[in-house]
Amino acid sequence: MGAEMKDFASWGRVPASDPNRVVHLMPDGETLPSVEGPLLAYGQGRSYGDVCLNNDGTLLDTEALNRVLAFDAETGVVRCEAGVTLANLLALVVPRGWFLPVTPGTKFVSVGGAIANDVHGKNHHRDGTFGRFVRRFELWRSDGSKRVCSPDENTDLFRATMAGLGLTGLIRWAEIQLIPVQSDQINLRRERFDSLDAFFAINAEANARSRYTVAWIDTTATGSKLGRGLYIEGDHAPGSLPKPENASTPRIRIPLDAPGGLLNKATVRAFNAVYYRQQLRPVVRKQTHYEPFFYPLDALGDWNRLYGTRGFFQYQCVVPHTDGHAAIRAILDRIARSGEASFLAVLKTFGDLASPGLLSFPQPGVTLALDFPNRGARTRVLFAELDALVREAGGRLYPAKDACMSGEDFRRFYPEWETFAEHIDPAFSSSFWRRVVWERRKKR
Numbered sequence: 278m279g280a281e282m283k284d285f286a287s288w289g290r291v292p293a294s295d296p297n298r299v300v301h302l303m304p305d306g307e308t309l310p311s312v313e314g315p316l317l318a319y320g321q322g323r324s325y326g327d328v329c330l331n332n333d334g335t336l337l338d339t340e341a342l343n344r345v346l347a348f349d350a351e352t353g354v355v356r357c358e359a360g361v362t363l364a365n366l367l368a369l370v371v372p373r374g375w376f377l378p379v380t381p382g383t384k385f386v387s388v389g390g391a392i393a394n395d396v397h398g399k400n401h402h403r404d405g406t407f408g409r410f411v412r413r414f415e416l417w418r419s420d421g422s423k424r425v426c427s428p429d430e431n432t433d434l435f436r437a438t439m440a441g442l443g444l445t446g447l448i449r450w451a452e453i454q455l456i457p458v459q460s461d462q463i464n465l466r467r468e469r470f471d472s473l474d475a476f477f478a479i480n481a482e483a484n485a486r487s488r489y490t491v492a493w494i495d496t497t498a499t500g501s502k503l504g505r506g507l508y509i510e511g512d513h514a515p516g517s518l519p520k521p522e523n524a525s526t527p528r529i530r531i532p533l534d535a536p537g538g539l540l541n542k543a544t545v546r547a548f549n550a551v552y553y554r555q556q557l558r559p560v561v562r563k564q565t566h567y568e569p570f571f572y573p574l575d576a577l578g579d580w581n582r583l584y585g586t587r588g589f590f591q592y593q594c595v596v597p598h599t600d601g602h603a604a605i606r607a608i609l610d611r612i613a614r615s616g617e618a619s620f621l622a623v624l625k626t627f628g629d630l631a632s633p634g635l636l637s638f639p640q641p642g643v644t645l646a647l648d649f650p651n652r653g654a655r656t657r658v659l660f661a662e663l664d665a666l667v668r669e670a671g672g673r674l675y676p677a678k679d680a681c682m683s684g685e686d687f688r689r690f691y692p693e694w695e696t697f698a699e700h701i702d703p704a705f706s707s708s709f710w711r712r713v714v715w716e717r718r719k720k721r
């Protein structure tokens with residue numbers, strides 16, 4: 278996408294993006310721009326809420342920082358500028374027998390964005406977050422310093438910048454350890470399950486045998502069918518490597534905003550029912566390319582526009598494991614009863630590998646992620662109820678997906694926020710940070 282066509286919004290398009298200025302960073306630039314007002318790096322805008330927004334401030338567009346600086350095909354270590362996307366990296370490294378160590382559900386995110394949210398994927402139970410594979414990066418600060426940070430060098434700044442929501446400065450480049458693969462194929466196993474108890478039973482076995490696990494949940498199902506869905510697991514398959522190619526582009530794009538939103542209650546209910554019934558056999562095994570396995574939505578291009586101009590929210594929480602999993606049951610039940618059914622809901626368990634970032638989201642437990650069309654106050658009232666359930670369970674919400682959590686909840690969910698705040702670059706800020714932290718200072 279050309280820089281001039283970008284609207285510098287977030288993926289959910291709520292809240293609206295209204296920066297004073299956008300500076301397009303260039304690979305030959307040697308310093309941060311000296312402009313008034315707070316700065317914030319902008320990657321690919323694949324965060325849903327306002328962590329990538331800087332209303333009334335300056336966004337630093339990293340799109341042109343897209344060079345791969347070094348790649349060692351023997352060791353699988355790649356060094357690239359922060360604007361390089363995971364799609365670009367895959368196109369380069371898969372034909373040479375390497376794969377991303379961790380990937381979110383879209384490949385259209387930048388390396389800088391993946392670090393700033395310390396993203397997780399379907400292998401969290403086994404490998405933890407993206408940040409665990411970042412060997413080092415260079416951080417540009419507004420005092421003109423360029424700090425190389427790693428688990429052994431500038432350690433505090435490393436831990437603050439990992440999941441640091443872009444607030445500690447500009448990540449200029451990063452070095453990542455990839456994992457070896459023999460082919461671009463995945464051996465997939467998909468199992469239909471009819472209740473939440475069945476999910477947990479399959480999950481225990483699948484997490485022990487498969488590198489990648491995730492479940493899709495029908496959020497319209499209630500009663501004894503609550504939590505029914507499809508369980509998907511997979512591993513890299515043996516075979517041969519593809520020929521080098523250019524990074525793929527989406528096959529279908531959604532060109533215009535759907536008038537009033539195409540996703541209403543009826544279409545969502547129909548979609549969920551069809552999706553659940555697509556699989557007649559209880560278990561399906563097949564080999565598939567990694568793209569539909571990891572990135573089913575990427576084939577749809579700008580699918581966020583299906584929600585119309587009012588935009589939509591994503592809600593992602595994690596709650597600790599307990600006997601009976603009462604909290605996740607209560608959350609799913611509340612969502613099903615609300616009738617605000619979501620298009621796609623994903624359920625997964627996180628493992629207990631520690632994340633490197635002070636503000637990393639994952640913690641051991643069950644995570645649920647789902648979309649809600651923006652219906653204004655109604656949606657926010659529902660979120661307030663869900664937030665209370667998450668709070669009572671000792672869980673937390675994911676800033677990368679958030680537009681609504683209260684400052685009080687953020688500070689409770691992320692008790693290290695004050696230690697983190699000591700590392701914020703004084704010239705950097707975001708709409709998210711002003712919402713969850715600065716508002717409180719103003720009110721004092």
Ligand SMILES: Cc1cc2nc3c(=O)[nH]c(=O)nc-3n(C[C@H](O)[C@H](O)[C@H](O)COP(=O)(O)OP(=O)(O)OC[C@H]3O[C@@H](n4cnc5c(N)ncnc54)[C@H](O)[C@@H]3O)c2cc1C
Nearest residue numbers: 320321322323324381382387389390393396397442443448
């Ligand atoms: C379909 C879909 C599926 C997703 N699935 C997952 C998932 O499975 N797991 C998961 O963890 N997330 C998931 N996400 C969220 C996404 O991975 C994160 O929001 C990611 O951070 C987006 O990267 P981006 O390049 O678009 O960054 P942006 O959204 O533009 O920015 C995100 C943050 O990174 C900061 N940032 C960007 N570049 C830099 C830089 N160079 N230096 C310093 N800070 C920087 C920004 O300031 C901002 O705070 C998904 C998103 C979508 C749309």
